[in-house]
Amino acid sequence: MRAIVTIALREVRGMFHSPLAWTLLAVLFAICAYMFNAAVISYQIQMLEYQSYGMHGSLPLTERTIAPMLGNAAVLLLLLMPLLSMRLIAEEKRQGTWPALACSPLSPMEIILGKYFGLLLFLAIAIGLLAIPPLTLYAYGTPDTGQFLAGLLGLFLTAAAFGAVGLAASSATENPNVAAVISFGVLLMLWILSWMGNATGGGTEKILSYFSLLNHYQNFLIGVVSSADLIYFLLLSSAGVLFARQRLMAERIQG
Amino acid sequence: MTETMIHLSGVTRLFGGVRALDRIDLEVHRGEVMGFLGPNGAGKTTTMRILSGLLAPSAGSVAVAGVDVLENPVEARARIGFLPENPPIYGEMTVREYLTYLATLRRVPGGKVRAAVDRAMERCGLTAVTDRLLRNLSKGYKQRAGIAQAIVHGPDVVVLDEPTVGLDPIQIREIRALIRELGGEHSVLLSTHILPEVRMTCQRVAVIHQGRIVADDTLDGLENRAHGKSIHYLRWQHPPTPDTLRQIPGVAQATPKEEGWLITANPESDPIPELVRLSAASGWDLRELTPAGGSLEEIFLQLTTREERPEEGKEAAA
Numbered sequence: 354m355r356a357i358v359t360i361a362l363r364e365v366r367g368m369f370h371s372p373l374a375w376t377l378l379a380v381l382f383a384i385c386a387y388m389f390n391a392a393v394i395s396y397q398i399q400m401l402e403y404q405s406y407g408m409h410g411s412l413p414l415t416e417r418t419i420a421p422m423l424g425n426a427a428v429l430l431l432l433l434m435p436l437l438s439m440r441l442i443a444e445e446k447r448q449g450t451w452p453a454l455a456c457s458p459l460s461p462m463e464i465i466l467g468k469y470f471g472l473l474l475f476l477a478i479a480i481g482l483l484a485i486p487p488l489t490l491y492a493y494g495t496p497d498t499g500q501f502l503a504g505l506l507g508l509f510l511t512a513a514a515f516g517a518v519g520l521a522a523s524s525a526t527e528n529p530n531v532a533a534v535i536s537f538g539v540l541l542m543l544w545i546l547s548w549m550g551n552a553t554g555g556g557t558e559k560i561l562s563y564f565s566l567l568n569h570y571q572n573f574l575i576g577v578v579s580s581a582d583l584i585y586f587l588l589l590s591s592a593g594v595l596f597a598r599q600r601l602m603a604e605r606i607q608g
Numbered sequence: 609m610t611e612t613m614i615h616l617s618g619v620t621r622l623f624g625g626v627r628a629l630d631r632i633d634l635e636v637h638r639g640e641v642m643g644f645l646g647p648n649g650a651g652k653t654t655t656m657r658i659l660s661g662l663l664a665p666s667a668g669s670v671a672v673a674g675v676d677v678l679e680n681p682v683e684a685r686a687r688i689g690f691l692p693e694n695p696p697i698y699g700e701m702t703v704r705e706y707l708t709y710l711a712t713l714r715r716v717p718g719g720k721v722r723a724a725v726d727r728a729m730e731r732c733g734l735t736a737v738t739d740r741l742l743r744n745l746s747k748g749y750k751q752r753a754g755i756a757q758a759i760v761h762g763p764d765v766v767v768l769d770e771p772t773v774g775l776d777p778i779q780i781r782e783i784r785a786l787i788r789e790l791g792g793e794h795s796v797l798l799s800t801h802i803l804p805e806v807r808m809t810c811q812r813v814a815v816i817h818q819g820r821i822v823a824d825d826t827l828d829g830l831e832n833r834a835h836g837k838s839i840h841y842l843r844w845q846h847p848p849t850p851d852t853l854r855q856i857p858g859v860a861q862a863t864p865k866e867e868g869w870l871i872t873a874n875p876e877s878d879p880i881p882e883l884v885r886l887s888a889a890s891g892w893d894l895r896e897l898t899p900a901g902g903s904l905e906e907i908f909l910q911l912t913t914r915e916e917r918p919e920e921g922k923e924a925a926a
Contacts (some may be wrong), residue, residue, distance in 0.1 A: 359712045367698070370700035448699075449692070449695075450698055452662060452690060456660070456689075457713040458664060458683065458685040458708065459713060460682055481716050605664045606664045
């Protein structure tokens with residue numbers, strides 16, 4: 354446990370010592386803040402129209418401002434996470450630092466979990482940042498806190514799954530760029546899997562849409578936290594972690 | 609001195625169909641510095657990677673300080689420190705952060721980490737640069753940091769893969785002194801292809817060639833082995849043909865080396881007077897005549913140039 358924490362903390366430190374992490378956070382925050390702003394302005398216009406018809410009450414605030422922003426944040430993370438996760442293992446091999454870790458008395462699982470938790474820590478920071486713009490809404494209205502929190506949780510789980518896929522890709526190659534391409538390809542495929550589902554219909558549709566990341570994430574955005582979705586993300590993340598662990602074990606044999 | 613700290617037995621490693629190591633046997637005792645010699649590509653690095661747990665052998669058994677590397681890899685790695693050819697350093701960390709990180713990973717108890725790091729830095733001459741970023745250090749200091757990480761957790765066995773490559777002469781001297789000092793407390797396996805380095809640092813030498821151990825002996829033992837055979841290095845302005853050389857009575861072997869020839873004499877007769885006489889008479893213009901027999905370099909050359917008869921070398925090792 355001590356080893357896992359040590360590796361995770363070094364990983365986060367390493368990320369913040371590179372301009373990549375800062376740039377990534379800045380881009381993510383700027384774009385999400387912009388999108389949120391646009392959503393709020395469009396909500397205001399819609400409310401004015403709504404009220405001009407003499408209707409009372411209001412349109413659902415959270416669903417029209419926070420949810421779209423979080424939805425777009427996931428797409429952004431789909432693009433950005435491979436750039437962050439590609440370094441996890443491949444970069445150590447390329448820089449020649451890998452033997453320092455691999456020759457330490459650590460099991461492959463400890464190394465992988467250390468790396469993965471480091472990435473999750475970074476994600477928690479990133480998602481904490483993304484929570485700031487929606488918080489400003491509380492000054493002017495009453496957002497649905499439950500839906501907001503469910504959305505944040507969904508975004509974290511989705512990004513964590515992205516990271517696990519990226520970790521697996523990073524363990525499969527010594528070239529970080531190749532790792533990024535692999536993980537981006539796999540993630541995009543998982544994201545759009547439901548498109549095919551709509552066209553095929555029947556049993557295939559069910560299977561494909563079950564595996565689609567997008568479908569599971571959308572439940573969180575409408576405020577539904579179901580065990581089926583939680584299990585899906587847990588399975589996907591575990592699969593990535595286990596794959597990476599297998600790779601490390603196989604590496605000693607294949608050389 | 610007799611406790612075996614590194615034990616390799618029948619270690620074979622295949623890469624695809626290529627046999628990189630072929631039934632390697634090697635033992636290093638407690639407190640010993642063992643030189644691991646061999647031409648480039650002979651299998652030194654592969655052996656060291658297997659020893660440090662980076663690579664699994666295809667066959668054979670490996671034990672570090674009595675712990676089987678295959679059965680109990682994590683425990684075995686706690687007892688070994690490895691410096692690969694390129695020091696595994698994180699550029700964005702300071703020397704102290706780096707060593708603290710690795711000491712923690714290598715199970716140095718929390719309260720003792722600081723002392724262990726201080727000691728490693730002191731032994732490796734890093735005290736002047738403790739708070740500098742590794743990426744800004746010179747090659748020599750990076751190499752020292754690499755050695756420091758290999759000893760920071762007080763391992764029984766230290767494995768160093770060509771630790772002096774790329775250093776300037778002063779740095780080389782310092783690193784060698786450090787390696788000598790490491791023996792005694794740790795058992796050291798030192799890979800190199802620089803022969804004087806072995807003479808300066810090692811008590812025992814193993815020579816690996818084409819994936820086989822062709823010699824495993826003390827330095828004196830190796831040099832005695834060449835005794836009785838007289839070897840000389842001769843260089844001429846106008847050298848004769850190899851065949852002419854080999855036909856001179858008393859010449860057992862003539863091997864080209866640099867610009868001249870290494871002449872091995874038959875035990876019963878000395879070809880040198882005849883060689884000198886012929887050099888003068890035939891106008892070969894002798895420029896250099898140096899006794900070369902028994903030097904580590906000659907032994908090394910003899911062991912590693914008999915490519916067509918590796919079996920003989922195997923017997924010699926046994």
